[in-house]
Structures are given as C-alpha cells and as structure tokens.
Amino acid sequence: MTVLPITILDELRATVQGRTWFPGDSEFDEVHRPWNRAVGQNVLAVVEAADVTDVVTLVNWARERSLPIATQPTGHGATGRADDTILLRTTRLDRIDVTPAQRTATIGAGVKSGELQRAAAEHGLTGLPGSSPVVTVAGVALGGGLSWFGRSFGWVGDSIRAFDVVDADGRARRVSATDDPDLFWALRGGGSELAIVTGLEVGLQAAPDVFGGRVLWSGDHARQVAEVFRTMTHTVPEGLTLWLELLHFPGSEPMVAIDSTYLGGGEEARELMRPLETLPTPLSDTRAQMSVAELGAITAEPTDPGVGSSRAELLTSLDDDTLDTLLDSPIDPLLSVQVRHLGGALAQPTDNPHGALDEPYSVYMFGLPVTEAAAESIEQKQADLARALPASGRKPVTFLNPHEGLADALPEESLTRLRRLKEERDPGRVFRGNFSIAD
Numbered sequence: 001m002t003v004l005p006i007t008i009l010d011e012l013r014a015t016v017q018g019r020t021w022f023p024g025d026s027e028f029d030e031v032h033r034p035w036n037r038a039v040g041q042n043v044l045a046v047v048e049a050a051d052v053t054d055v056v057t058l059v060n061w062a063r064e065r066s067l068p069i070a071t072q073p074t075g076h077g078a079t080g081r082a083d084d085t086i087l088l089r090t091t092r093l094d095r096i097d098v099t100p101a102q103r104t105a106t107i108g109a110g111v112k113s114g115e116l117q118r119a120a121a122e123h124g125l126t127g128l129p130g131s132s133p134v135v136t137v138a139g140v141a142l143g144g145g146l147s148w149f150g151r152s153f154g155w156v157g158d159s160i161r162a163f164d165v166v167d168a169d170g171r172a173r174r175v176s177a178t179d180d181p182d183l184f185w186a187l188r189g190g191g192s193e194l195a196i197v198t199g200l201e202v203g204l205q206a207a208p209d210v211f212g213g214r215v216l217w218s219g220d221h222a223r224q225v226a227e228v229f230r231t232m233t234h235t236v237p238e239g240l241t242l243w244l245e246l247l248h249f250p251g252s253e254p255m256v257a258i259d260s261t262y263l264g265g266g267e268e269a270r271e272l273m274r275p276l277e278t279l280p281t282p283l284s285d286t287r288a289q290m291s292v293a294e295l296g297a298i299t300a301e302p303t304d305p306g307v308g309s310s311r312a313e314l315l316t317s318l319d320d321d322t323l324d325t326l327l328d329s330p331i332d333p334l335l336s337v338q339v340r341h342l343g344g345a346l347a348q349p350t351d352n353p354h355g356a357l358d359e360p361y362s363v364y365m366f367g368l369p370v371t372e373a374a375a376e377s378i379e380q381k382q383a384d385l386a387r388a389l390p391a392s393g394r395k396p397v398t399f400l401n402p403h404e405g406l407a408d409a410l411p412e413e414s415l416t417r418l419r420r421l422k423e424e425r426d427p428g429r430v431f432r433g434n435f436s437i438a439d
C-alpha cells in the first residue's frame with residue numbers, strides 16, 4: 001500500500017478549496033470506503049471538490065505529480081481499482097435546474113437518481129431511473145444504464161444531451177453531439193476513464209401518470225408466476241415494464257414477485273396486467289398510481305452502504321429450459337434473482353458503445369457475502385446458473401462485477417475506439433474508473 005508523504009498531502013489540502021481526508025484522519029476510514037462494503041480500496045487521499053474550478057485544480061495538480069484520480073460519487077459499482085488513487089467525491093456538485101418548456105434538467109455530477117426524479121416530478125416529467133434512487137445519474141449514464149423506462153426511451157446514456165467535463169489537460173468544457181462527438185459517443189456507456197464529468201444536461205420525458213408496484217406470492221407458486229410473466233412479456237406494450245423476482249430473505253420462506261411500472265393510468269395498467277388475476281391470491285400487492293419520485297420503493301433495495309455480490313447476464317430467451325434452470329433448485333445462497341424484460345426502444349439501433357440491446361431479458365443474481373465462505377458459495381451459485389442459462393456472453397457496463405471488464409460488455413469495435421480515445425485524451429492515465437479502458 002502506497003502512502004503519500006505528509007508534505008504532498010499538506011500541499012493538496014492547501015491547493016483545493018473542498019474538503020480533504022488523508023489516512024490517519026479521524027473520518028478517513030468512513031469516507032474512503034465505497035457504498036459496496038465488500039470491496040476494499042486503499043486510496044491515497046479523498047477530495048470532495050467544492051466546485052468545477054476545484055476539479056480543474058485537482059486534475060492539474062494530480063497530472064503534474066503523475067497521481068491518478070478515481071472519481072467515485074458513491075461506489076455502488078466499486079471494483080477495487082481505486083487503490084493508490086486520489087478519490088474524488090462529487091457530492092457538492094449538486095445543482096438541479098429543470099427547464100420544463102424544453103424538458104431538460106441541468107444537473108451536477110453528484111446528483112442521485114432519486115433527487116433528479118423528485119425535481120422532475122414537480123413538473124410532470126421524469127428522467128430514466130433504474131431500480132435504486134441512490135446511484136448517481138452520471139455514474140449510470142457513463143455505463144449506458146438500464147432504466148424502468150428503457151423499453152420506451154432507450155439507454156439512460158442516450159438521454160444525456162451534453163456533458164460538462166474537465167479533461168486530462170485540465171480544461172473545463174462542454175461535450176455534445178456537435179462539440180467533440182467522439183467523446184460524446186464514449187461517455188454514453190464507455191466507462192469513465194476519459195474525463196471527469198462535472199455536470200449533465202438530461203433530456204426528460206413527460207410522465208403525467210405512472211402506475212407501479214410489486215405483487216408478491218409465496219415461492220410455492222414460482223413456476224405459475226414465472227410462466228404468466230413470460231407470456232405477458234410477449235405481448236405487453238413498451239410503456240409496461242415487468243420484472244420477475246425470485247426472493248429468499250434470511251429467516252423467511254422463498255417468495256416470488258412481479259414488479260411493474262406503467263407509463264399511464266391505473267385502469268389501463270390493471271387491464272394490461274389482467275393475467276395476474278389468474279394467479280393464486282398474492283401475499284401483498286403494492287401496485288398503485290405513484291409519483292416518479294417513489295419508484296425506488298417498488299424493489300426497496302437497500303440505500304445504506306453494505307456488502308453485495310452480483311453477477312448479471314443478458315439472456316437470448318426465456319424458454320422452458322431457462323425456467324427450469326431458474327426454478328428447479330432453491331436460489332440459496334442468493335438473496336434474489338431478478339429477470340428484467342428488456343426490448344422495445346433498447347433493441348433499436350443507437351450510436352453509443354453498447355449499441356442495440358438485442359437480448360430480450362437480463363438476469364441479475366445477488367447475494368450478501370457476509371463471510372468469505374458466503375462470498376465463495378454465492379459466486380459458485382452465480383457461475384453455475386450463468387453456465388446453464390442462455391446467456392449471450394455480454395452484459396451492460398453498469399451490471400459488471402469486480403471480476404469482469406469492459407470486454408464482457410462491449411463489442412470489439414467499441415473497445416478499439418475507446419482504447420484509441422484513451423491514448424489520445426489521457427495518455428498519462430490521470431483518470432481511473434471502475435473498469436480499465438486501456439487493457
């Protein structure tokens with residue numbers, strides 16, 4: 001583990017305006033850790049930039065000393081690659097300005113998905129939120145990003161009209177389809193090793209009515225529920241999104257759920273989801289008209305930091321063999337197996353590093369690695385399931401785990417283009433993301 005001399009650290013503290021924490025400081029232990037506590041990271045220092053000027057100052061200071069910077073707003077996707085870096089927190093880049101007439105929001109890079117949703121909801125608008133309200137819009141967009149509303153509006157990254165960045169030369173500038181289109185392409189899914197994003201102009205969508213929630217059954221009905229889920233996904237319109245959840249929480253019996261959102265009124269939604277009425281009486285049904293600011297409540301994923309181990313795959317089908325693989329044995333030691341219905345606008349051609357997402361479903365296998373032994377058995381179960389499932393062999397960047405890399409997500413031509421951009425834009429390797437572009 002590298003430790004910077006105290007003189008350099010004092011110099012850093014005197015150079016930036018924002019807060020700094022160094023090893024040995026009382027709060028360092030807490031602030032240097034990522035949201036996913038299963039991942040360790042030995043960083044040299046933590047800087048919470050006060051503003052864009054501070055980011056420029058930090059980039060120039062770090063480049064001149066050949067010290068890498070890892071921008072990590074939350075660490076939901078932490079991989080351990082922040083070792084020996086200056087960790088940059090973007091929390092204070094928290095501006096949110098919604099312009100309803102243009103259906104856009106200008107936001108700082110530290111803004112979380114739920115915060116944007118709250119601001120947009122006041123105007124009957126929505127961003128493209130995923131399941132968690134506490135990940136940053138910037139972090140999700142930089143990895144492409146899958147939203148509840150992806151079937152209607154495509155990748156989260158494609159909803160970004162412009163990025164404000166600080167590049168490796170320390171220049172603060174705007175990147176859009178017309179200003180530096182190469183970098184604009186890369187930032188919408190190609191990881192995050194080419195620039196530090198300080199702000200985003202986000203395209204919003206009209207969402208006067210949203211209906212959604214979770215219908216939960218005993219795990220005894222998993223097969224029936226999964227079959228109805230599959231049948232419904234063959235016909236539902238793009239505005240209705242369904243996720244199948246196999247759940248086994250500690251101390252409780254296995255359960256199965258269908259989570260849903262519908263961009264429209266409750267009556268239409270209930271009509272479209274009428275096949276659920278043929279299923280046994282559920283344990284609970286939270287479906288209701290809701291604000292787009294409340295979407296995080298549907299899956300109620302943890303918002304506080306904790307340990308997590310995930311593995312995702314994109315599935316080419318959900319045929320009978322696939323259902324057998326998912327349902328024939330208990331999901332233990334996993335906590336949840338989530339099958340998302342994709343398709344719609346996500347399957348349309350698009351000029352970003354992922355391109356069209358042809359696979360109609362994704363599966364996300366999640367467990368709590370509370371001990372080393374638990375971590376091993378969770379990974380074994382994930383690997384066993386992945387081997388037996390009809391996985392396409394690639395996955396969205398935002399769903400990569402610490403054992404994977406961009407080559408598991410992006411086509412070869414995108415990787416080649418990203419490597420060239422890294423060489424051109426950041427030859428000194430100032431920027432370190434969760435996944436390496438250069439390797």
Ligand SMILES: Cc1cc2nc3c(=O)[nH]c(=O)nc-3n(C[C@H](O)[C@H](O)[C@H](O)COP(=O)(O)OP(=O)(O)OC[C@H]3O[C@@H](n4cnc5c(N)ncnc54)[C@H](O)[C@@H]3O)c2cc1C
Nearest residue numbers: 073074075076077130131135136139145146192197398434
């Ligand atoms: C509970 C949970 C639910 C999730 N649900 C979804 C979902 O529905 N859809 C989905 O697509 N993903 C989902 N994810 C994955 C999540 O989107 C990724 O982990 C994402 O990387 C989180 O972004 P972050 O900024 O909060 O995390 P971080 O790990 O802090 O950052 C992610 C990456 O972005 C880079 N980055 C972030 N901000 C900047 C910046 N300003 N400038 C340059 N680089 C930057 C970081 O360097 C890092 O490489 C989920 C994850 C969890 C744990």
